[in-house]
Amino acid sequence: MTWQQIAAEKKSRQLDSVPKEWLSSDLPSAEALNVIDFPQESNVLSALDLEITESSVAGLLSNLALSKWSAVQVTTSFYKRAIVAQQLVKIFVDRALARAKTLDEHLKTTGQVVGALHGLPISLKDQISIKGIESTIGTIATIVPMFFSKMCSGYVSLVGQFAEKDSVLVDILESLGAIPFVKTNVPQTLMWPETFNHVFGRTTNPYNRSLTSGGSSGGEGALIALKGSPLGVGSDIGGSIRIPSAFCGVYGFRPSYNRIPYAGCVNSLEGEDSVLSVLGPLSNTLDGIKTFYKAVLSKEPWLKDPMVIRKRWSDEDYNLIDHGNGKKLCFAIMWDNGGSCTPPSLIDWVPHNSAEMTKTIGAIWNAGAAEDFEKATAPSGEPVIASMGLLQEDEAPLFRPSSAGISAFELWQLHKKKRDLRQEYLKHWEDTVSQTGTGRPVDAIISPIAPHTAGPHGSMKIGSYTMWLNLVDYPSMVIPVSQVDPALDVKQPREEFYSTEDQENHELYNPATYENAPISIQVIGRGGEEEAVIAMSEIVDEALRVAKSKL
């Protein structure tokens, strides 16, 4: 079979697995760009389905524990909504209702929930492995069959290669009572900030289908924005949780290295240990993020994945003991990083070595990426994708592999550079103690996620607002704020630019094209301060809610 045939066969198999009664027959026309409200308007979802899928994670868990809603009901509702969503934005689902039934029976019989995530459907970025009944080795070892199909990093060559066992995170989520229920789309190689591959095609932005969903966790971003999943898990090596979260208007959290177990997942650039990819949650509510993070740590993941740091959830950190107990916090706003943001942007952090950090992380990825991509595409003959543009003939952005690779000794020199950049940034942060008036350095930084909102497909080329955080390893929470309003967010005339890149970015913006694109910020803390970042994000989120209510 050619790679095109393999991809077509896989796509067809995927579509056949969807129950026909869950498909909507009155899809919006291709001209309709904003489809965010379509699930409510479709003929598929009942009033109860809508009530369930519009609930917060806390609301869902509470009603599940009280047996007001069964796990089967909740999972079914999210399936229906996810499948409607899939028809619009190319998300790919299967089901796990048998597991939901088991959970319902357990609660009925014992009166006890299985764990902190009892009955909660959870969507997973496609690289997070689940042992499936479709496995070519023919064994079924999970408690109940699941119909997940495995797409593996967006490579055609991985179609048909079913995981032999669950990833550690899936084991932990199931032990907590969660129901992994869909896997979501990714770009080929995973190393793109948009989402397109040769198997399932493109994931678009539900607020404006002419715009990108971001990537590489673009399937998660779009699905959660459409409320087809209450909680999802993505991965982030340069912005891959934060960019789709921001572009799709949902909450998304990049924890520090080695906190959430990654063992057993499929990945691109495997063995690239210099800048680690991390798993993290996406959700429509901050409580979903906190619930996920705290629940996973409660299962002592360091006893299942040797890379995970032995470190429990800290109520002290969550109560901001290192931040004046949360009183008189001082946030720094990073307006831009030396390449200004198109409107609407956000509200003085002095950026430091931004270009150097972006360059170093790019060089680390490139150390072996070309050979990695070549080895992954060679078995099927699939070409390596050179652009996320609609025509796929745009120039490749700077972060694509630009060299055939370097030696291990040369990579060690990059590690020294990385270490020195991290040391300088720590000092940069510590030195703010002279400006805050609190006796502490700045508590957190508030920053854009990109120098623009979601843009047209293939336009996302500047990773410098997210990538530096992967290099210094700071946790970051994306918080949705608003949406582009062409009447309000007019193009500001500018005469001076930081750089050619900055000018090109400015010229790209026009209010009509970006209509309805979500606007978001990220709240950035210091390495290992996950709990404090969650707490400070709650404070920022509440302040935004109050401010918006007064508009």
Next chain:
Amino acid sequence: MTWQQIAAEKKSRQLDSVPKEWLSSDLPSAEALNVIDFPQESNVLSALDLEITESSVAGLLSNLALSKWSAVQVTTSFYKRAIVAQQLVKIFVDRALARAKTLDEHLKTTGQVVGALHGLPISLKDQISIKGIESTIGTIATIVPMFFSKMCSGYVSLVGQFAEKDSVLVDILESLGAIPFVKTNVPQTLMWPETFNHVFGRTTNPYNRSLTSGGSSGGEGALIALKGSPLGVGSDIGGSIRIPSAFCGVYGFRPSYNRIPYAGCVNSLEGEDSVLSVLGPLSNTLDGIKTFYKAVLSKEPWLKDPMVIRKRWSDEDYNLIDHGNGKKLCFAIMWDNGGSCTPPSLIDWVPHNSAEMTKTIGAIWNAGAAEDFEKATAPSGEPVIASMGLLQEDEAPLFRPSSAGISAFELWQLHKKKRDLRQEYLKHWEDTVSQTGTGRPVDAIISPIAPHTAGPHGSMKIGSYTMWLNLVDYPSMVIPVSQVDPALDVKQPREEFYSTEDQENHELYNPATYENAPISIQVIGRGGEEEAVIAMSEIVDEALRVAKSKL
């Protein structure tokens, strides 16, 4: 100047810095192999000097805080003993009495100690940088002058290159009231388990000068055994704290990666981030180890070194909450790792993948080591040392660079191998739950540090008892047990061997050669369990004390 002239000039400068009244005039003859008691017998140390230098760390800190002994007195006593020690085992010292005086005045004036290590002299492995008054850039920025000279990883090319600032650990130790007072010898390249270099020569074993002190922290091991320092800091990338601790009969602790700040130190293989070198303490008492570890963490080193994990000292972990509160602990003894130990060895841990782990860590070091060593020796013309033997013509051991280097992509493949080995070992440990009867997996492993005690110079070629722990990143505490007694530790006849290496190791042993060599064990815990390993080591140490008292 030739590299020989540079080295000779440096050594002469070093000797000139020692006050003549602290030199002993009645050195033992070259035939005297066991010199461990010489400091007591020399004409240099007073009764008070002896009382001070024979005290535990807890005893020293208590008498310093009570002003029974001044910091100047304590530091002077240790200097005198260290300098006597240096004459025997080639340790290299300087002084910091002015700092001791400042501490004494602070205590007298305020009635308060400066910190948890008030007045305690601390020895440092030579790679731990201290800003010195001899600096070629001519500035003195430490509070008081210190006369430390910098030898930097045992390379001639680094003589005369003085550190521009203190390493983070030195800053922290000084903020705790400690007095860094000597720097100690290392092998060229640091990547040897013995201690010899072209500048200062060889550090021998004080219990038997025909035997090695171990390495690469051999200067620390020998100095502390001679009680020329109450507490020292070494580094460990493959056994470099544990081997000299074991061979010299002192306590030594290898913590997990990124707990003790390494920033600002000189190093070999810089940028080799796959298997991280760690700093850790050596002492004559376990309380010294615990005091150091807890005190350093109390200063939040993650705010000074970006690589340090944000993780406080845990009393819960120290109280063994994950180990049945310390009741009914189950230890596993690893008798050997598939290459049996010459007597005396220790008193059933099943080794797992031992050879594969040793091979993988060796391949990671070799990825860029040849180029690293070449670049470090080229400026002076000094040759790379090929053997630690007295004649330097022995065959190089297996862990010396055996290749010109590999590509970054090839290194990534080694990282996958390393990850898989760590995952397998975690399962191997977890699976012991079926054998312990405690409901928990084994609490700790007790193991040899090498398949022999300290041997003749140049004989230390098997790193497989220590290197695997650097790969899986488990904390390990070395505990001294006994010494070789030729009457007791006779050679056991053996007919069958695991391997040629095993047979060679067996043949090397004879009781007379190894007379008086210290015998030690290591107590091994799981990643991140530093506090629990300290607590379990206290239990083992006490059990050994009781057992010995009944002999």
